[in-house]
Amino acid sequence: MAKRADILKRFGQRVRELRKEQGYSQEGFAYECELDRTYIGGIERGERNVALKNIERIAETLGITVAELMDGV
Template sequence: MTARLTFSRNLRKVRTGQGISQERLADLCDLHRTYVSSVERGERNITVDNMERLAVALGVDIRVLLNPDDAS
């Protein structure tokens, strides 16, 4: 699995686990909802800066979102 897909799966897992909608997450990190959606589908080659914004908005270390062991 690529790092992009690992990130996308972990992002969705953490977001839904916290009961946060894509729209709310997008608002929290000042990104567009459709951008967050496309990141979660693995369609975007997301920048490290935006990875950090999403991690901060979720209150998790960015390493959690990049951990391949959590992506299954």
């Protein structure tokens, strides 16, 4: 179970890093992804097991591929 939590945290850190690099606030990013801000916050804290559809939304909003989003995760 610790390994699962680990990947959730790594993914969340990656999303946060890319979001900040592009100058998005958490609220603005959530709006562009058409997701709730609290959901994005949960992802970034590693508390959410994100659905593939939402991973794709996040990648599209960042203007990158899903593979690029997962790089280093």
